[in-house]
Amino acid sequence: MNFKRRLIESLLRSYPVEWRREYGAELADLLATHTLGIRVVADVLWSGVQQRMRSREPATLLGCVAMFASFALLLANVVAPQPYGGWTTVLEPSSMTFPTVRVSAGVGEVFSVLFVCCGYWTCRHRGGTQSQAGRAAATVCLLAGIPVMVVGALMLLGVIGLSVVGPGGSAFALNGVSFIYYSANGHSPSPLSVILFPLSRVPIAWLWGLLGGHVARWTPSVETARQAKIRRWSIPV
Amino acid sequence: MARKPKTGPASDPELLILLSLADAPKHGSAIMNDVLTVCDVRLGPGTLYTAITRLVERKLIAPETISGRERPYRITVQGSKTLAAQLSDMRRVASIGLARLRTA
Numbered sequence: 001m002n003f004k005r006r007l008i009e010s011l012l013r014s015y016p017v018e019w020r021r022e023y024g025a026e027l028a029d030l031l032a033t034h035t036l037g038i039r040v041v042a043d044v045l046w047s048g049v050q051q052r053m054r055s056r057e058p059a060t061l062l063g064c065v066a067m068f069a070s071f072a073l074l075l076a077n078v079v080a081p082q083p084y085g086g087w088t089t090v091l092e093p094s095s096m097t098f099p100t101v102r103v104s105a106g107v108g109e110v111f112s113v114l115f116v117c118c119g120y121w122t123c124r125h126r127g128g129t130q131s132q133a134g135r136a137a138a139t140v141c142l143l144a145g146i147p148v149m150v151v152g153a154l155m156l157l158g159v160i161g162l163s164v165v166g167p168g169g170s171a172f173a174l175n176g177v178s179f180i181y182y183s184a185n186g187h188s189p190s191p192l193s194v195i196l197f198p199l200s201r202v203p204i205a206w207l208w209g210l211l212g213g214h215v216a217r218w219t220p221s222v223e224t225a226r227q228a229k230i231r232r233w234s235i236p237v
Numbered sequence: 238m239a240r241k242p243k244t245g246p247a248s249d250p251e252l253l254i255l256l257s258l259a260d261a262p263k264h265g266s267a268i269m270n271d272v273l274t275v276c277d278v279r280l281g282p283g284t285l286y287t288a289i290t291r292l293v294e295r296k297l298i299a300p301e302t303i304s305g306r307e308r309p310y311r312i313t314v315q316g317s318k319t320l321a322a323q324l325s326d327m328r329r330v331a332s333i334g335l336a337r338l339r340t341a
Contacts, residue, residue, distance in 0.1 A: 023286055026308055030265045030282050040281060047283025051290065 014048025058121040059136035063143030119212025130213035137209020145198020152194030250288035262311035
């Protein structure tokens with residue numbers, strides 16, 4: 001399989017499954033006859049995003065919610081930082097993970113619940129398999145991580161700075177645009193570790209999604225429960 | 238070679254596709270080439286299929302039986318009526334505009 005074919009397959013993955021089933025082969029043939037320049041790739045990717053938004057897939061909807069939430073948190077962290085231990089703590093140091101940052105307590109739990117819900121929704125209401133539930137949660141994780149990766153890239157390019165705030169330290173006296181990193185031991189993350197961090201969360205998100213898929217499979221549907229109730233109360237003839 | 242204009246009637250890919258299918262059914266690649274030849278507008282493959290999806294959902298065009306992998310699309314009766322209405326509106330606006338320019 002040559003590079004162009006692989007690129008076309010990757011581009012088609014930006015579309016929802018139902019759409020691909022209907023139009024995927026046609027679009028693949030059309031792209032095969034085109035030079036895949038930046039304009040064409042951007043056009044196809046944008047079209048894929050539009051179709052995903054239209055199809056209202058759980059991964060896209062929850063991913064957009066998660067992305068907006070993490071963007072809002074990061075914006076609050078930069079624009080209106082709180083003192084150490086405040087609610088604008090997004091990332092914190094970790095000695096147990098690679099890269100050596102992790103999402104702060106509370107925020108991490110909320111995202112875990114979101115991944116489980118995504119897996120559940122994908123399996124239950126969309127009739128997806130458990131593997132699809134895991135992939136959907138991984139997609140949500142990646143979408144939620146985009147703002148974090150952007151912050152890491154901006155730090156790498158020197159557009160925004162990094163300020164480490166410890167216990168008792170104030171985040172208000174800082175100059176310029178800085179991402180506030182709350183660390184008790186003065187640990188300061190590298191921009192690369194901030195970029196890589198969301199990717200390191202993908203396998204965990206996949207597992208949470210799988211769990212959600214399992215829950216969906218083991219929970220009886222409303223209709224099944226209703227029929228069981230009718231059977232229980234019906235008089236045998 | 239012109240790309241899709243940002244304003245004007247040629248900025249609407251759905252209208253261009255309806256226009257292209259007005260005379261005969263065509264598949265995606267043929268629609269793109271026809272729009273490029275007739276209107277001098279290059280539709281991106283993604284834009285083309287986003288518009289085709291919308292038109293099929295609104296029942297303004299319909300896919301024909303598949304011939305190989307290239308599936309042709311034809312304009313429906315409703316699609317013809319919509320195209321005619323849009324073109325009439327455009328002709329009316331154009332004639333008013335040109336008349337006002339002549340009198341100015």
